[in-house]
Amino acid sequence: MSAVLTGRVIAAFGRQYLARLEDGSELACLTRGKKSEVVCGDLVEIQPTGDASAENGAQGVIERIAPRRSLLHRSDAFREKLIAANVTQIIVVVAAEPSFSDELLARCLVAAQDQKLAVLIVLNKCDLAGAAAAARRRLMPYSAIGYRVLELSAKQDVAALRPLLQGHTSVLVGQSGMGKSTLINALLPDAQAATREISSALDSG
Numbered sequence: 001m002s003a004v005l006t007g008r009v010i011a012a013f014g015r016q017y018l019a020r021l022e023d024g025s026e027l028a029c030l031t032r033g034k035k036s037e038v039v040c041g042d043l044v045e046i047q048p049t050g051d052a053s054a055e056n057g058a059q060g061v062i063e064r065i066a067p068r069r070s071l072l073h074r075s076d077a078f079r080e081k082l083i084a085a086n087v088t089q090i091i092v093v094v095a096a097e098p099s100f101s102d103e104l105l106a107r108c109l110v111a112a113q114d115q116k117l118a119v120l121i122v123l124n125k126c127d128l129a130g131a132a133a134a135a136r137r138r139l140m141p142y143s144a145i146g147y148r149v150l151e152l153s154a155k156q157d158v159a160a161l162r163p164l165l166q167g168h169t170s171v172l173v174g175q176s177g178m179g180k181s182t183l184i185n186a187l188l189p190d191a192q193a194a195t196r197e198i199s200s201a202l203d204s205g
């Protein structure tokens with residue numbers, strides 16, 4: 001049997017995963033058993049299958065998950081859904097319009113506090129001047145208690161965000177229509193496919 005590989009899970013599709021290995025290559029993986037605890041961001045040990053003969057063409061089996069620095073999940077009274085592991089920063093994306101939910105923003109801040117993560121609030125669509133002014137006022141209480149609010153327009157220029165990503169593993173969260181995908185595509189022009197996956201995982205519910 002070939003040696004165990006280590007990598008980071010960069011995409012999850014049900015029980016199938018894509019892992020990036022230390023050499024930068026990507027490997028399609030499965031887990032053993034029906035129920036999987038593996039989540040995007042996990043650092044994992046992978047047993048290579050050697051060829052693509054495994055179920056669904058997977059090239060490896062995830063054998064072990066390393067201890068997590070953080071774990072984000074969403075839960076209600078009935079079930080819990082894991083979102084991402086080993087994140088160090090939550091970027092909450094709100095927009096000038098449509099109007100954003102204070103409750104969702106507050107819940108994200110609580111989750112960040114709980115997991116001891118850095119937080120950045122991005123106010124997107126600042127090209128819409130009138131609506132942006134109103135949203136800016138609504139965000140004042142958050143900046144007043146110390147949260148950093150970055151204003152930008154994902155459609156025009158995302159350069160101001162780049163330095164704030166340095167040294168962090170960040171997750172973008174926010175309601176539908178706030179501009180998360182637009183932001184990701186502006187930051188990572190090649191990431192379109194993976195972006196849609198992550199976005200839909202975060203947005204469900």
Ligand SMILES: Nc1nc2c(ncn2[C@@H]2O[C@H](COP(=O)(O)OP(=O)(O)OP(=O)(O)O)[C@@H](O)[C@H]2O)c(=O)[nH]1
Pocket residue numbers: 124125126127128152153154155156174175176177178179180181182183199203
């Ligand atoms: N005017 C303006 N529109 C924007 C900007 N960024 C995004 N939009 C628009 O806002 C809409 C929603 O953007 P998305 O990036 O799809 O939003 P999302 O947060 O990914 O939404 P979900 O995937 O549904 O969660 C699209 O029509 C974008 O073109 C911006 O900076 N300015």
Ligand SMILES: [Mg+2]
Pocket residue numbers: 180181182199
């Ligand atoms: Mg999206």
